[in-house]
Amino acid sequence: MKPPVFAYHRPDTVEQALALLVEHEDAKPLAGGQSLIPAMNFRLAAPAVLVDLGALEGLRGISTQGNELRIGAMTTHSSVERSPEVARVAPLLAEAMPHIAHPQIRNRGTLGGSLAHADPAAELPAVMLALGARLVLQSAQAERRVAARDFFTGLFATALAPGELVTAIEIAALPAHSGVAFEEFARRHGDFALVGVAAVVTLDEGGRCREARIALLSVGEGPVLAERAVAALHDEQPNPEAIRAAAEAAGTDDIDPPADLHASAAYRRQLARVLTRRALSRAVDRARA
């Protein structure tokens, strides 16, 4: 299990990095490498050129402008996990972080790397979907912003164009009377979840559900927004019955989950129901608090 030969570059600036990606069309950016390097050790991945983003200090760091959180793409999971700003502005993200693999992986793995990789079982894409986050993409020519829901386009597929890099993630704070919760079920702590749910609920003055976003992971080709579940809640008093109905919709109508060794499709639907119900209940409690 030794990786194949590749050419290695470690640019000092984003511009150099983008230039290298243009120059070598078969180049792959190396961020934390915690998904790429195992694939290379198994010789499932054999990129001819690796562009190591490790020296791009400008892409690290967490900052807040007013109600908006900005996280550099090369910020490690551990830094996000430890960040008080993240805990304050995006508690859902903070809650999800410990579920990502193990500390040693989180010390290397990066937010941008995980989002660009877009593994259907990964926590972060679903969380970004639920938070309505924006990704900042940069190419040699231009910088653009893409909403999370438009960024994830399928199985390991994203809106990233060739020669384009994720440089940052922007997350706006949630309005008042909002509550969030993250639930996942994995065989062992740190494994790819069999199903996961990221839920955001915002209530109006009357305590009715004004807005909700429920994103499920590991139930499709990418993170899945549970639209019917949300519809079931909209303008409703989020009482146990309503929540149960929404959870039922999530498990039955919103997803077409695949089967694998660890979970049949039917079991995934069941987990989706249960976890959605649990996540919504917690999110609503928090929104009321």
Next chain:
Amino acid sequence: MNGQHTIRVTVNGIRYERSAEPRLLLSDFLRQELGLTGTHVGCEHGVCGACTVLLDGSAVRSCLLFAVQADGHAVTTVEGLSSGDQLHPLQQAFHEAHALQCGFCTPGILLSLIPWLEEHPNPDETEIRAALSGNLCRCTGYANIVTAVQRFAAGAGSR
């Protein structure tokens, strides 16, 4: 850039300069180029944790890093924990609690715990187990490892 890259790295306080293929894993670099065979390789896909070392003070899988990525950084391996037979307090706690059997996974466990214990000086059992969950041990069933960490934490207060 296909060929050899120069790697300047400080390992256990000693500066090394070697040239290596970019694909050389840090785990193999430490074991083969530097002869630091205390870092063990168990799965080479980042699950077992046996190859855990410290990179600039934080625990990482050395099988999921290319040696070139460590260029200009500092690495600590199990060989850097003790001075001769003078064991690091956590090593001593492992000995006293019989927290190792075959000992193959032990270096990775020690290096995963040391930075974590600096941030969590008074962990409870569940926290300790969560911190250990990225390291597989087939021999011990973990119980004595948990005990060792508890003893270390208790002792650390008095140190």
Next chain:
Amino acid sequence: MTSRYFGERVLRLEDTRLLTGRALFVDDVQLPGMLHVAFLRSDEAHARITSIDVTAARTRPGVIAVYTAADLGDYWRPGPLLVPPPPIQGLVFNTATQVPLAKDKVRHAGEPLAMVVAESRYVAEDALEDIQVDLEPLPAVTELEAALAEGAPLVHEQFGSNLAAQVRQTKGDYAAARATAHTIITRRFHYDRGASAAIENRAVAAQWDARAEELTIWDTTQAPIPIRNGLAPMLGLRESQVRVIAPFIGGGFGPKIMMYYPEEVLVPWAAMRLQRPVKWTEDRRENFYATTQERGQLHDAELAVAKDGTILGVRDRFLHDTGAYDPYGLTVPINSQCTLLGPYVVPNYESEFTAVFTTKPIVTPVRGAGRQHGVFVMERLLDFAARELGIDRVEIRRRNLIPRDAFPYDHEILFQDFRPLVYDSGDYQAALDKAVEVSGYARFVREEQPRLRREGKHIGLGVVSYIEGTGIGPYEGARVTIEPSGTVRLATGVGTQGQGHFTTFAQIVADVLGVTPDAVQVTTGDTREFSWGSGTFASRGAVVAGSACHAAALKVRDRILTVAAPLLGVPGDELEISGGQVRVRGATDRAIGLGELARKANPLRGAVTPGTEPGLEATAYFGPDRGNTANGVHAIFVEVDPETAAVTILRYVVVHDCGTVINPLVVEAQVQGGVAHGIGNSFYEQLSFDENGQLLNASFMDYLLPTALDVPTVEMAHLETPSPLNPLGTKGVGEAGAIPTAAAFAQAIEDALPDSGLEITEMPLSPCRLYELLVAARERRTDA
């Protein structure tokens, strides 16, 4: 003896080397000019080999050699049959052993096709991709029943079927017993495959010294001496020309006793042929194919009981998956057959198993070695009987235990050591009582569980008994030497894989020779140091090798007294040995240090009495008459989430009796580790092969070992019923923890969901599978 270390919690002497990273493991061996090996392994589970073209690989820079079966010439030959079948009447056994490199046919995915030797492992793996292999796929053989069906594809054509063995052992007259039974419990049980998954993969390094004409082999083996004795003739060398070193081994768990793995045969051969040191280290993916595996049995079992729950008899017919080859004979299924009887009086027993060849990796013992299958079947049958008869599950067990005055107890069938299955000693009643007491069984069942259920908590308790045949022969040996430095050197043949032999053996010797354990330098697993013995398996190290160490130490003790008596001018029986000195009892000033005595026992001039042997050294051997029988009871508390089928272990209690305990620290750790392994086999670990013989989870991503969050700290209580079969009174413990776990786990889950109609007859049990079983049970109930 003044000081006494035997039975004490002596801290391990080997720890410092392991904790500081100085301990040598095989993959740490690096020699100038060393070459590295990678193997091309078959993607197909079953195929005819049409062609293998290695020309491109041979020309790749950095590649030194590429070998296929054709290049091995006369050296290509199947391995020996390691364990011939016991002399059981009417036994059928077809032997087919593994080959170094597949020649005409591939019989399991991952079977090696070609060997690449290169300047680095990286280059060797590059070269694997240059090799063109043309395989003509054949239908795979995966399901045990289908494998035996008429017209099934054949793994080994020469046998005309896939039957590897058929063994029938009986006791009493089951049919007659059945006729008188009040209730007959009949079920089918399935216990699937698992991996040993030592964190250290296997490795072999070899160096040929052309000047000394000596071959040194470093090998991750549990049996260095048999490896030497087997490889020497294969390589055309005398045994004395071959030195096999099993240094520190990163966990064994059974498969490292297997011989002679293809890599074990080929690496030394290549080192001699190429005149350069050669090393192969298995990677984790290879480990899932190249290292032997265990489990995979299908039992159709029947229990005949009286109204009061008394066992009248058991009938069991089972199929055992032996994989593509059967070099290890019948050890595993015979363990299942014998261990099923457990601690119970089973007057009538009829057991027949059929071992089946499949196109899957080879099956040899893994921690428990088939014992857990027997325990699972028997304990489950007792649970179902208890339920049907309305008897408490502990009570039905108690009523059937072998009484404490019935030992030695003869089960009238043969065990894996070819000796009658006769239990040497035990107090099964006391063990069960202790477990009931420690677990608080009565209170839990009477008060807590009903309260918890009212609170909507689904918490269940499982209590099961088991026995373990351990400490079998043939023999081990040890040599004890007192050096002029005063250091005691102890050499024995068994390798050590973390069991603490360095310490337990030192404790035994230290007591006899009146020194501290750290004054005893122990060497294990180096054929140059000691070259008689068979290896570490069947929980026998402490029992067999330990007894040999004891015997050798006693001989040296006699030597000390003989040599010291004239020097101190008193008869030997007036001397005592302690604190590293031999002294006249009662006269502290008349003493002589053991080191000095060793010097005096090795004079350079002058004369000695004819027949005198020099030095203070002795070698002794120990071979037990038969294996002894350890026993225990496990009690497990689990909480089940009926919505997600998640199972959480809340408490785990083990009452264990392995005879006299040499070092409680080591024994408890062995049990704890075994339980972790058992939890894996019950809930997490399953090698999943598809119908084409493809392993679908050949990595630690999908083959799940329990983590620190999945294994509770076991609450332990020891009973000590000494074994009469060895001077120390010890019994084995290495495998015990892993043996009854699945049975306890199944009972506890059913107990947590009493109204679900759930019945668990298979292991391992993933949450998804448990969910499916719960849904099926619910549907059965609604239909009814």
Next chain:
Amino acid sequence: MIVEGNYLLPGSPDAIWDLLMDPAVLAKAMPGTRTLERVEPDRYEGVMRVGIGPITAAEFALGIVLSDIQRPQRYAMQIDSKGRFGFTRGLARVELVPEANGTVMRYSADLQIGGKIAALGQRLLESVSKLLLRQGLEALNQELQTRLGGAPS
């Protein structure tokens, strides 16, 4: 692994049949196919390159043998692909059933998957095969539409 389903294609069975036998069209139905040649009337050979997520540039030698050819109702394809990543093989049965607004292609295949992709890819196998099938059918539909100039169905 069983793969089966129906897909509505534009045009009549007769019109579609010849195109389905055309390696250029067949290649479209199999995503990642780089080259595909008709080496004999009922045999095709080519090269496939599949790259999804962690798997990049998985190259397979592709071989297809047609049998049970009943123009224009049905045929069977023995598909074999083999490479460093392992193999897939299986018999796919294709049936063309005329309908008012085109032809329904009924397909069913029992696919064997082996080697690395089976040993390491199980988590994604179903998702990946669903994806490739969908992409293949859509591409085929596109191709037929352009070739037949038929209205999108």
